[in-house]
Amino acid sequence: MPAIEDSAARTALPSGLRERKKRRTRDTLIRSALELFALKGYERTTVDEIAEAAEVSQRTFFRYFANKEEVALAMQTSVDALFLATLRSRPAAEAPLPALRGAVLATWEGASEVIESVVPLELHMRTYRMIESTPQLLAARLRKLSEVEEGLTREIARREGLDLDADPRPHVLVAAFGGVMRVTARIWGERGEGGLEDLRLLTVAYLDQLGPALAGNWRA
Amino acid sequence: MPAIEDSAARTALPSGLRERKKRRTRDTLIRSALELFALKGYERTTVDEIAEAAEVSQRTFFRYFANKEEVALAMQTSVDALFLATLRSRPAAEAPLPALRGAVLATWEGASEVIESVVPLELHMRTYRMIESTPQLLAARLRKLSEVEEGLTREIARREGLDLDADPRPHVLVAAFGGVMRVTARIWGERGEGGLEDLRLLTVAYLDQLGPALAGNWRA
């Protein structure tokens, strides 16, 4: 294993025994980690414990994940990749904001399958909230999101045939869109209950407020 | 020192010798840290080195800053507090977006003074770029920004007399605004040169694109 693969590459079909084994080890590490996190909290779980639960050495853990945060964010990272792929497959005629909006909703439709192949959905949702409420994880998550936004921006610019250095609109649109996505995730997390469907409704409602919120006079 | 004070409290006038000494130690730690970071990079600088340069023990360092990131972000944190205070002092008649926009610009006017009382402006700008290009620091910075946004949201809701649970507009507006602020900071950092004035121009230009970027048809 020359370098840590990102989870996008994981989508490729396993060719030989070696690949299948690696994938199994990785999935086991994720499952063990998320279960332990749910059981005793992120900070109180040590990497040694995760490695032991997955029956590998601590050293091997760090060959699969650059750090402890990575394994906590692993499923989110998969969903992020799916989101980007979904956006790319959107009809070219669609305007930027509807394309983004449509892509999130479509992603959430299909994400459950990807997730369930590794961990129970229930555990993933629990992890989702844990990330929002654990400072260190939230920080790492926000940084990853800013990378995702960079990808989105490039894709929007490509779709519209724009030069990112000359036209600020792709950057601005994605920034606003990303901001709303983050707020809804946070608010949904704070609520402490409610499933994926609630998150979906909240997101749609908030996205629809982007226009009104920017309007000058709120009292009109 | 029962708990680590946030830098907002630092604004209070030093009463006795004890307070003045603490402030001096804190400022020295910040200056030593930022100089070392500029000299040999964030990751290659150890807390021991910072403590030694400031002539205190490593243990004392951790009494002033919860972790190594905190000292790198110390000045930004001060500016954040100033920003929030500036927003609060804006005329009540001003609409939300103009109030935010005016507050950033006003803050950048007055921030230089606050900063220069601790570190040279040049060193601070250098640190600013370092944060953008150091993954761990960027993550910590983004998390702090999301806290700032929470404060902004509350203030906007207060100004407009709105209930945050009932009306999504404060959250949405601040999310969009914050997104743009982050993008401009990143782009400015990537440019690798240019001073505070360039950052200002970039920010204003991008903020003005918020409306157009959200418009349905970009080709019109």
Place this chain on the structure above:
DNA sequence: GAGAATTATGTCAGTGCCTGCCAATTGGCC
């Protein structure tokens, strides 16, 4: 202004994350 109370600092030991290095094992291929 001396002593008591409070608060800041230093020292030390220990835990946990993470890395480099090398040896041992395992899978792929002839």
Place this chain on the structure above:
DNA sequence: GGCCAATTGGCAGGCACTGACATAATTCTC
């Protein structure tokens, strides 16, 4: 079976950070 390459384990060590306790510096009280 036997060679090559990839994967893994074990170990030593660096660095961030914390708890506990002793010491030193300020402030308070009379």
